[in-house]
Amino acid sequence: xxxxxxxxxxxxxxxxxxxxxxxxxxxxxxxxxxxxxxxxxxxxxxxxxxxxxxxxxxxxxxxxxxxxxxxxxxxxxxxxxxxxxxxxxxxxxxxxxxxxxxxxxxxxxxxxxxxxxxxxxxxxxxxxxxxxxxxxxxxxxxxxxxxxxxxxxxxxxxxxxxxxxxxxxxxxxxxxxxxxxxxxxxxxxxxxxxxxxxxxxxxxxxxxxxxxxxxxxxxxxxxxxxxxxxxxxxxxxxxxxxxxxxxxxxxxxxxxxxxxxxxxxxxxxxxxxxxxxxxxxxxxxxxxxxxxxxxxxxxxxxxxxxxxxxxxxxxxxxxxxxxxxxxxxxxxxxxxxxxxxxxxxxxxxxxxxxxxxxxxxxxxxxxxxxxxxxxxxxxxxxxxxxxxxxxxxxxxxxxxxxxxxxxxxxxxxxxxxxxxxxxxxxxxxxxxxxxxxxxxxxxxxxxxxxxxx
Amino acid sequence: xxxxxxxxxxxxxxxxxxxxxxxxxxxxxxxxxxxxxxxxxxxxxxxxxxxxxxxxxxxxxxxxxxxxxxxxxxxxxxxxxxxxxxxxxxxxxxxxxxxxxxxxxxxxxxxxxxxxxxxxxxxxxxxxxxxxxxxxxxxxxxxxxxxxxxxxxxxxxxxxxxxxxxxxxxxxxxxxxxxxxxxxxxxxxxxxxxxxxxxxxxxxxxxxxxxxxxxxxxxxxxxxxxxxxxxxxxxxxxxxxxxxxxxxxxxxxxxxxxxxxxxxxxxxxxxxxxxxxxxxxx
Numbered sequence: 001x002x003x004x005x006x007x008x009x010x011x012x013x014x015x016x017x018x019x020x021x022x023x024x025x026x027x028x029x030x031x032x033x034x035x036x037x038x039x040x041x042x043x044x045x046x047x048x049x050x051x052x053x054x055x056x057x058x059x060x061x062x063x064x065x066x067x068x069x070x071x072x073x074x075x076x077x078x079x080x081x082x083x084x085x086x087x088x089x090x091x092x093x094x095x096x097x098x099x100x101x102x103x104x105x106x107x108x109x110x111x112x113x114x115x116x117x118x119x120x121x122x123x124x125x126x127x128x129x130x131x132x133x134x135x136x137x138x139x140x141x142x143x144x145x146x147x148x149x150x151x152x153x154x155x156x157x158x159x160x161x162x163x164x165x166x167x168x169x170x171x172x173x174x175x176x177x178x179x180x181x182x183x184x185x186x187x188x189x190x191x192x193x194x195x196x197x198x199x200x201x202x203x204x205x206x207x208x209x210x211x212x213x214x215x216x217x218x219x220x221x222x223x224x225x226x227x228x229x230x231x232x233x234x235x236x237x238x239x240x241x242x243x244x245x246x247x248x249x250x251x252x253x254x255x256x257x258x259x260x261x262x263x264x265x266x267x268x269x270x271x272x273x274x275x276x277x278x279x280x281x282x283x284x285x286x287x288x289x290x291x292x293x294x295x296x297x298x299x300x301x302x303x304x305x306x307x308x309x310x311x312x313x314x315x316x317x318x319x320x321x322x323x324x325x326x327x328x329x330x331x332x333x334x335x336x337x338x339x340x341x342x343x344x345x346x347x348x349x350x351x352x353x354x355x356x357x358x359x360x361x362x363x364x365x366x367x368x369x370x371x372x373x374x375x376x377x378x379x380x381x382x383x384x385x386x387x388x389x390x391x392x393x394x395x396x397x398x399x400x401x402x403x404x405x406x407x408x409x410x411x412x413x414x415x416x417x418x419x420x421x422x423x424x425x426x427x428x429x430x431x432x433x434x435x436x437x438x439x440x441x442x443x444x445x446x447x448x449x450x451x452x453x
Numbered sequence: 454x455x456x457x458x459x460x461x462x463x464x465x466x467x468x469x470x471x472x473x474x475x476x477x478x479x480x481x482x483x484x485x486x487x488x489x490x491x492x493x494x495x496x497x498x499x500x501x502x503x504x505x506x507x508x509x510x511x512x513x514x515x516x517x518x519x520x521x522x523x524x525x526x527x528x529x530x531x532x533x534x535x536x537x538x539x540x541x542x543x544x545x546x547x548x549x550x551x552x553x554x555x556x557x558x559x560x561x562x563x564x565x566x567x568x569x570x571x572x573x574x575x576x577x578x579x580x581x582x583x584x585x586x587x588x589x590x591x592x593x594x595x596x597x598x599x600x601x602x603x604x605x606x607x608x609x610x611x612x613x614x615x616x617x618x619x620x621x622x623x624x625x626x627x628x629x630x631x632x633x634x635x636x637x638x639x640x641x642x643x644x645x646x647x648x649x650x651x652x653x654x655x656x657x658x659x660x661x662x663x664x665x666x667x668x669x670x671x672x673x674x675x676x677x678x679x680x681x682x683x684x685x686x687x688x689x690x691x692x693x694x695x696x697x698x699x700x701x702x703x704x705x706x707x708x709x710x711x712x713x714x715x716x717x718x719x720x721x722x723x724x725x726x727x728x729x730x731x732x733x734x735x
Contacts, residue, residue, distance in 0.1 A: 024689055024692050024699070027685045027688050027692065031714075034685070185671075194668070235579075237582060238582060238583055239583070240586075260583065262666045264665065264668065377668075378669065383670065386670060394650070394654065397650055401646050401650075
């Protein structure tokens, strides 16, 4: 009798995808091919590979995407095959497992009980009275706990203690967990983003740049870096990187948090990690046109400081923290007409410069390092799915390998004309513990039945 | 020499080397009493090493750093040898076969010897760099090393299996005293299951930690990738039992190949490849 389902299950392609052989082949192939990406540097520019490996090997690298091995077409095909193998294997085994799970282990006869891996038979001369029947059952119960019973089985009474039948489902959890993890990774890939930002102290951002696509992603709120701290141990090793962050919603402060490595900040599903830092110099200069008309200006690297009334702009070109014990800065000055010039200033010394008809005096009053904190920013709605998968993986693994399906039968009745008591049992794991337990029952029965044989 | 952790670790090194020699003697010359002595010496070494680990933890607090002794290559190797001996002793206690000791304790003594004598291994207590300051440090290192230690023992069992299988006719002599192939195969399988669970937990705790520290639970860093390669090898070994003709010898080979992958994950990545786990090389 062939059903439609068994026809497609008989095709060789189905059997191929359901086989453990394919699983073993894929695991070995994944193990070997994964080495490639640890030997060849990943994510470099194509130019780098051409220079490092030469034109011939470069062609292979380009063809097989070995610059990004784990996202290459062939690696994804392997992972796809791996997933298919898991799914098909599950579908193939499911009816078999269901049958095992639904099997009524009370529907046995005394002959089958005597074919179990563990069995013991007592033949008794006289009929068992109520008291001795009870004492046999209680000896059984003491070891097994809960049990089911059915009378009139093969002309006798049958007791069954069955444990861990559900453990047959463990393997589906274990295999399914891999698919759950893959699914979580895909959710993160399509619905999340990863980016980074260098944020100067005192400034805020409301968007970040996606690391992969390069597009700007608006956050919907802004984050300000109030301060960045770095501290060192006595031996010079870094002790802590810390950024004091403030989350702002429509320019209203929502909350503050100090983040360090290993302790990120999360807001509306977006997480900010302390990743790196940079120090940029910042100098303060005093510029005077006359005794009464002067201005103090702070100039940061990569930024302009303006004195709009005088139509002057200043920039910091170079900074030396220690010139003869004093900080020195090369200052750039420009005016409206596009004329510009630069000069070095040593702290404490005054310099004069001319712009148009005017003569200005300038001095360096202060110099310090200003920090930019490097934040890793990410949103990954799939991460909880991945953690769920990991949990299922561990629980499934423990069930598959350590939860046994144990069955212990006790049968009392007439067999081949003799009053007989049969104790038998089977387990699929941990035979040692099983034998210990069933021997305990055997011993108890021996002492109560031994005299009557 | 003062009573310090480094003194106790030097002592442990010699004790474990002695224990390995005793187990080998017990195996080759089949002297029961030497076997018992080997066990006693190993347990003694384990106790001294445990005290040493505790002392080193205390010393790190006295230096003002205050962290578990699991932060660099030296400490990880001491821990590897400690946990390998522990896992082996549990197996010895369970199966009551001391011959296995001749194939398991050498891993522990070699790890200690390398940690103590190699000029490449810095044995001073160093402060924790920011990346390692996490509660996940202990969970991650302990789970990974339980895996590594089990795989070391499984590798020893694999070597024994191949010996025994090669000279299966011998019922006496140094091969004869080894447990039967069937017993070795089952033991190897159980040890791999145990190690596989811990390796999986090690990878997961690593992923959770990486997600906290770097913002991504998997970044294909060489150490991560090699731990996955190792995972693939042992997953193969676990599935191979269901393929006809794969039990026994092929799984013994896989157990050895798997341990090579473990060693590469542990050392090779640190010394030969660069990546996020670079602090492991110091």
